[in-house]
Amino acid sequence: MVLIGVSLLVFSLIHLVKGDPVRLALGTRFSQETYEALQHRNGLDQPLVRQYFTWAGRALTGDLGVSFRSGDTVTSLIGERLPATLTLAFAAVLLALLIAVPLGTISALRPRSFVDRFASVISQIGISVPDFWLAIVLILVFAGTLGWLPTGGYVPLTEDPLGWIERLVLPAIAAGVVSGSVLTRFVRSSVLEAMGSDHVRTAQAKGLHGHQVFGWHVFRNALLPLVTVTGVQLAYLLSGVVVVEIVFSWPGLGQLALQAVRSRDYPVLQGAILLFALVFLVINLVVDLLYSRIDPRIRR
Amino acid sequence: MSAVPLPAADPVLEVEDLRVELRTPRGTAHVVNGLSYAVGQGETVAVVGESGSGKSVSVLAMLGLLPPRVATVTGRAVLQGEDLLTMSPERLRQVRGPGAGLVFQDPMTSLNPVLSIGKQLVEGIRAHDDVPKAVARRRAAELLGEVGLPEPDRALDRFPHELSGGMRQRVVIAIALANSPALLIADEATTALDVTVQAQIIDLVERLQADHGTGVIWITHDLGVVAGIADRVLVMYGGRCVEDGTADDVLERPAHPYTRGLLGSLPDLAAPLDPDGRVPDLATVPGLPPPPTDLPPGCVFWPRCPVRSDPRCETEQPPLVTVGPGTPGRHGHVGRVLEHRAATWYQEGTAR
Amino acid sequence: MTAVPTPGGIPAAPAPGEPMVARPARPRWRETLGLLVRDRTAATAGLVLLIIIVVAIFDETFASQGPNEQDIPGRLQPPSWSHPFGTDDLGRDILSRVILGASVSLKVGFLSVGLALVVGTLIGLFAGFYGRWVDDALMRIMDVLFAFPAVLLAIAILAIRGPGTSNTIIAIAVVYVPIFARVTRASVLGVREEVYVRASRSIGASDFRLLTRHVLPNAAPPIIVQTSISLAFAVLAEAALSFLGLGTQPPNPSWGLMLAEGNEFINRAWWLAFFPGMAIVVTVLCFNLLGDGLRDVLDPRQRTLMAGGGR
Numbered sequence: 001m002v003l004i005g006v007s008l009l010v011f012s013l014i015h016l017v018k019g020d021p022v023r024l025a026l027g028t029r030f031s032q033e034t035y036e037a038l039q040h041r042n043g044l045d046q047p048l049v050r051q052y053f054t055w056a057g058r059a060l061t062g063d064l065g066v067s068f069r070s071g072d073t074v075t076s077l078i079g080e081r082l083p084a085t086l087t088l089a090f091a092a093v094l095l096a097l098l099i100a101v102p103l104g105t106i107s108a109l110r111p112r113s114f115v116d117r118f119a120s121v122i123s124q125i126g127i128s129v130p131d132f133w134l135a136i137v138l139i140l141v142f143a144g145t146l147g148w149l150p151t152g153g154y155v156p157l158t159e160d161p162l163g164w165i166e167r168l169v170l171p172a173i174a175a176g177v178v179s180g181s182v183l184t185r186f187v188r189s190s191v192l193e194a195m196g197s198d199h200v201r202t203a204q205a206k207g208l209h210g211h212q213v214f215g216w217h218v219f220r221n222a223l224l225p226l227v228t229v230t231g232v233q234l235a236y237l238l239s240g241v242v243v244v245e246i247v248f249s250w251p252g253l254g255q256l257a258l259q260a261v262r263s264r265d266y267p268v269l270q271g272a273i274l275l276f277a278l279v280f281l282v283i284n285l286v287v288d289l290l291y292s293r294i295d296p297r298i299r300r
Numbered sequence: 301m302s303a304v305p306l307p308a309a310d311p312v313l314e315v316e317d318l319r320v321e322l323r324t325p326r327g328t329a330h331v332v333n334g335l336s337y338a339v340g341q342g343e344t345v346a347v348v349g350e351s352g353s354g355k356s357v358s359v360l361a362m363l364g365l366l367p368p369r370v371a372t373v374t375g376r377a378v379l380q381g382e383d384l385l386t387m388s389p390e391r392l393r394q395v396r397g398p399g400a401g402l403v404f405q406d407p408m409t410s411l412n413p414v415l416s417i418g419k420q421l422v423e424g425i426r427a428h429d430d431v432p433k434a435v436a437r438r439r440a441a442e443l444l445g446e447v448g449l450p451e452p453d454r455a456l457d458r459f460p461h462e463l464s465g466g467m468r469q470r471v472v473i474a475i476a477l478a479n480s481p482a483l484l485i486a487d488e489a490t491t492a493l494d495v496t497v498q499a500q501i502i503d504l505v506e507r508l509q510a511d512h513g514t515g516v517i518w519i520t521h522d523l524g525v526v527a528g529i530a531d532r533v534l535v536m537y538g539g540r541c542v543e544d545g546t547a548d549d550v551l552e553r554p555a556h557p558y559t560r561g562l563l564g565s566l567p568d569l570a571a572p573l574d575p576d577g578r579v580p581d582l583a584t585v586p587g588l589p590p591p592p593t594d595l596p597p598g599c600v601f602w603p604r605c606p607v608r609s610d611p612r613c614e615t616e617q618p619p620l621v622t623v624g625p626g627t628p629g630r631h632g633h634v635g636r637v638l639e640h641r642a643a644t645w646y647q648e649g650t651a652r
Numbered sequence: 653m654t655a656v657p658t659p660g661g662i663p664a665a666p667a668p669g670e671p672m673v674a675r676p677a678r679p680r681w682r683e684t685l686g687l688l689v690r691d692r693t694a695a696t697a698g699l700v701l702l703i704i705i706v707v708a709i710f711d712e713t714f715a716s717q718g719p720n721e722q723d724i725p726g727r728l729q730p731p732s733w734s735h736p737f738g739t740d741d742l743g744r745d746i747l748s749r750v751i752l753g754a755s756v757s758l759k760v761g762f763l764s765v766g767l768a769l770v771v772g773t774l775i776g777l778f779a780g781f782y783g784r785w786v787d788d789a790l791m792r793i794m795d796v797l798f799a800f801p802a803v804l805l806a807i808a809i810l811a812i813r814g815p816g817t818s819n820t821i822i823a824i825a826v827v828y829v830p831i832f833a834r835v836t837r838a839s840v841l842g843v844r845e846e847v848y849v850r851a852s853r854s855i856g857a858s859d860f861r862l863l864t865r866h867v868l869p870n871a872a873p874p875i876i877v878q879t880s881i882s883l884a885f886a887v888l889a890e891a892a893l894s895f896l897g898l899g900t901q902p903p904n905p906s907w908g909l910m911l912a913e914g915n916e917f918i919n920r921a922w923w924l925a926f927f928p929g930m931a932i933v934v935t936v937l938c939f940n941l942l943g944d945g946l947r948d949v950l951d952p953r954q955r956t957l958m959a960g961g962g963r
Binding site for chain 1: 792793795796799800801802803804807808810811812884888891892895896897898908911914915918919922925926929932933936937940941944
């Protein structure tokens, strides 16, 4: 249902543009043949309703048309860029979790302590910092002044593991800070909430050791909703890394989408957006499934 | 008192001048203000009062279950010869379970929803008794059988949400009984349950009590339940005991205007007895209990009191004094006369 | 702005024949303000925001130099007394440009969130109040919009409509409409079945009266909280879009744009990118802190969509 709506919206994108998208994209110098070939290949010479079904039908089989610019298929362009974006998004989420879970937990266990105040200030700032600005500052400090890490680029893990890590660190930090801050606050409130629930009192009344009460009755319960929120953050990051990708010249989908906007390469933009929306939905679906596996209340 | 006190078995629990203060954003709340009572072996003491009267807080305070950051607890609470309020945290942990088991009000929330019943029972058993998991599991199944859960072996692998409210409360009771406690504290244990289930649970506790000689504190605001199970009754209001005595004395010859209000026996508070003479549920006393941050200087009940016969009512807190001849004790108090006391300046005949 | 009820919180006189049904305490605005002032963090944030807003309104007065006044010999000067934030590659005074950028950022922020607030609240109100097919239809559309990642949706809209400030406002507004619709709908659903609403309905109060007198005031707290937090994100989004070259266009000063320009000189002149960035951080931080403070005071249990991420 949502998927149909999404596809309709993405489809109409190219038609909402004022003027002839192909002509706009090609600029002034082009041959009539190129023009017609592009129109035909992307199905733009058909009546509108049929166009949608042609487009949607092709999209279902993985054919998203061809680029106005390079003539490559959109699918292959996206396929090239996807691994880089996935790598960055997962690295950022992983980093965010590594910081958020311990920091949020300690804050909840010692409310109003130094760690709690510190974490609260840091996460508050973390949510407010534009990730691209942080990216610039990180480059300035770690790549420029200190010269420890490269300023950007991407090499596949299989070619140069060390280079992969070196180039991944800064973008992952820049992209992960916001999520890390959101998750820190979430873990804190989630642990606090779990600590206040009745079953924790039952556990204490049983005479369990402190670590048992915490591990089995507080932490475990607090982490369940974290799965959902982490999923949301991952989905957010997959598209949210757009700007960070630009700063670090990270050859991901965000960069592809932005180039497509700048060069009016609408089929590529359509493809990228459709993919993002799809990934967004898939992640939500996976999170729901995962949640129903780990929470006995939903499990059948 | 005319009766000669005979030596009786030591009480399971002896509370002396228990006071609890809570720090709240609106100032210090005096939630429990000098509570003293004892629970003998095999005896059931019912603690009654409206919500906010300090019933639950007093037992939570004794077992160290209030957040230490917020709560200040003073006085003495001696369980089987040891003061709970001064013992080390580790000793207190050891006492929770074998010393005192707790059953909380809401069976829907007092079990961990994401752990199986078996796990929740087994961890309690193994926290005090270093037995292999399999042994603890067998004992857990026996406990579930004992509290009347059908198919106890299969129930071990079920989750709380798969059980009805009554069944869950049986599980909570099984957890509380897992280490054969000397004292069982049931905090509104049947309030959330329907009447038939309630009766079953009460039967269950009475049977277990008879078998193990467990002392029971039954916190409730349901006077029907009190009449059914209590040996003695303690009426709390504003964090104080305003009346105590045997169930017969307190329910038949209430002395404190508040108790009478609860029982509906004061004419101006309406709610007459049922035609068949049954004790009705709590009658509603008009008004609200005083906020524990701002207790009145005189009798705590004064602002709501319909009689206010004495000039001291407004200025002076009445002491808890003997108001009747008392009744010969039973469980743990055999051979002793149990006093009937009330804290009120109201001096009318107590007979109804 | 439709969602903000009349201040004072004086309950409307009951219409003749309206039953004496206890209404829940409406948010009392004066008390709310009092509590907020006592929350020192939120109060400070509010004060700083007020200063930023005043500076943005009277930007011409505060800026010592025209934003596009060039001074090529004095280009790329580090911060000094005459140029506290330094000068950029064209010798323009960065402080002046940051001040003028504030007015652009805040204008975009307020207008886009205002637009989203009005549209989203209306949608949520109707969906929640009328239920059934109205609810289904409206909320499915919102679901579709929500299925697009925020940044990408804005980029797509700008790709269609072309870059520029007014299109940026529309793009950001479209992103936030579903959020306001969801927040409003959730609180309306919570209020709709309350006794006092049903009672009013049973004596024949009109839908309009119900909505404006009962439903909206009680649904307002989470909406207000969401507004403050959305403003924070709108300022960030404007900066990001301008940074990408899709939002505000040069030579107009915008924080995001200045960051993009400064990025090219980052190794030679750090101040070009540093000060606009700090301006964004401070503004966004203040909106977030104010939002948190408002939530604590108005709506302690609510976790907003953006902050908690829980849906």
